[in-house]
Amino acid sequence: MKKLLLLAGLLLMVSCQSKKEIAKPNVVFVLTDQWRAQDLGFVGNKQVITPAINTLSKEAVVFTNAISNIPVCTPARASLMTGKYPLSHGLFYNDKPLRSEEICIAEVYKENGYQTGYIGKWHINGHPQGMKNSAGRQLPVTVNRRQGFDYWKVHECTHNYNNSIYYDENDVKHKWEGYDAIAQTKDAVKYMQDNKENPFVLFVSYGPPHAPYNTAPKKYQDLYKDMDIQLRPNVPEDKTEKAKEDIRGYYAHISALDDCIAELQQEIKKLGLDENTIFVFTSDHGDMLYSHSQVKKQKPWEESIHIPFMLKYPAKLKAGTQMTKMFSFPDIMPTLLGMSNLPIPETVQGIDYTGQLLGTEVLDVDAALITCPVPFHQWKYKRGGREYRGVRTEKYTYVHDLNGPWLLYDNLKDPYQMNNVVDQPEFSTIQADLEVKLLAILDKNGDEFLPGEEYMKQWGYNWDSNDSIKQAMN
Structure with a gap:
């Protein structure tokens, strides 16, 4: 009898260990808008205040050469969702519609038992030909256009951060309270609390630090109001004052988002989900901010194409390390699916970096x-x-x-x-x-x-x- 009980106990232990090993990881994907890689404290910017992201860099793998292939909103986001390049998914121009038949990342997770949620800016719905963008961006994204996401608190595109609306799953319009990124973070926290017993994938898509630069909450603007901003040497002298003014506001948005990321990380740890959660922080593209006398994005210079990208997964990845190989938007979908032990659709053009990250493979990627x-x-x-x-x-x-x-x-x-x-x-x-x-x-x-x-x-x-x-x- 003792032998039978021992055998049963061993089988139970093996069963529990197997379940633990194959437990589906949660995914929390934080996507910001227009945050360039150069403006993070841990990379050497001594003025921008990002303590939470500095801490995250010590807990995650930092991708030092992450690139936005087509550095502008709609195209980058479509590549993120499909794992494809712009001329394949067709969104090489803002405010055009991603085809509903595209196989997207949330659909794969959903088919494999995940709860799926999206909060914030979408910008791949498009609108009917002939409609102005300003009107098209106010339309709700109907259920057949959500590409696999079920939980839904989304606006197609707005940068009115303090008067920000969204639509829910039933296309009912609501308004975020206060500065939208803070309210969206609180909603993301509640989503994680409600789904802590289920594997989930949650995208949190913030509008800042995209312009307008002067609209962050006052306490964040006050951090920089008297700061003499140190400009990059490629900002010409005649752009100095305007660059400093805009960058003060840009940094204020960044610091606000840093607090939001801190709140997300704290809640993941509080819920006991940290070990088995893949947490990603990145941006769709950068911002020239007067380098080379240029503004905004689309351009091929570093300020536009080079983006922050961090991936934290304590169960499998060594904290505080770097991945230096070239990495870009079509690679995100296959890498997340690979890290989650899920099938990668044949339509995907990007590369799965799972083996590179786990140390079981050396990818031949040099551009x-x-x-x-x-x-x-x-x-x-x-x-x-x-x-x-x-x-x-x-x-x-x-x-x-x-x-x-x-x-x-x-x-x-x-x-x-x-x-x-x-x-x-x-x-x-x-x-x-x-x-x-x-x-x-x-x-x-x-x-x-x-x-x-x-x-x-x-x-x-x-x-x-x-x-x-x-x-x-x-």
Whole structure:
């Protein structure tokens, strides 16, 4: 009898251990808007106040070369959801609709027993042709357009952070109380509390630190109101005062979000979910903030393309480490599914970094695509926008426009990209190697690098306003 009881006990222990080993991890994905990689305390910015993210960097894997392939809202978010490049999912222009038939990340989790939730900014619903963006962004995202997410407190796109509406699962309109990111965080906390017994995937999509820069709560603005902002050396002198003013507000939004991230992390630990939760912090793209006299995004410089990306998973990943290989938006979906031991759809074009992160594989990835198939809105042709394709490696940035090689920077020797060495004889071998890398990626993706109007025709898109009007490029 004792032997039988011992055997039963051993079988129970093995069963419990097996269940523990195969327990489905939760996923909390924090997506911010327009937060560039350079503006974090732990990377060396001594002015921006980000204690929670500094702590997170010691608990997570920091991806030091995370790139937004097409650094603008709708395209980046569509790549996040589908694991595909822009010319494959078709969202290379803001406010166009992601096809409902696309296989998206939440659908895979849902099919495998997960609760799915999305809170905040969406920006891949689009709207009917002929409708203005300002009107289209006010429409609810109907249930058949939510790409696998069930819990739903979402606005297509707003940056009115203190008067921010959202729609629930039944398309009923509500208003967030106060500064929306803080209210959204409280809602995310409640969602985790309600689903702590179930595996869940929750996306929390904040609007800040995207402009307007001067609308963070006063206590965060006060942190910076008297600070003499230290600008990046590539901000020209005539932009100094405006850059400092905007960056004070930008940092205020960042510090507000840092407190939100602290609250999320505290609740995950309080609920006992920390060990088995994959926690991601990132942004859809960066912000030029007057570097190279440029503003906003879409552009191929570091301030626009280089994004923060941290992945924390205590059950499997060593805290406080770095992943230095190139990593970009189509890679997020397969990597999260891989880390969750879930199947990766054949439609996915990105790479699963699970083996690289676990130390069981060394991926042969040495370049990330950066692209602008169609410049638009804030970087339309009349504002100097141009089509480009390029590669970002661990050391270099190399970019073509339709006329040929345009930019080449050695980012290690020239981190502020102030010396364009394209076509210089002493860099000819390096440029040739980067050209091979770029052409290989374009060939793999079936990207013919056509003028922007060709893609607009192929996808049947209308141009917004006067975006299609060209002028001679300098």
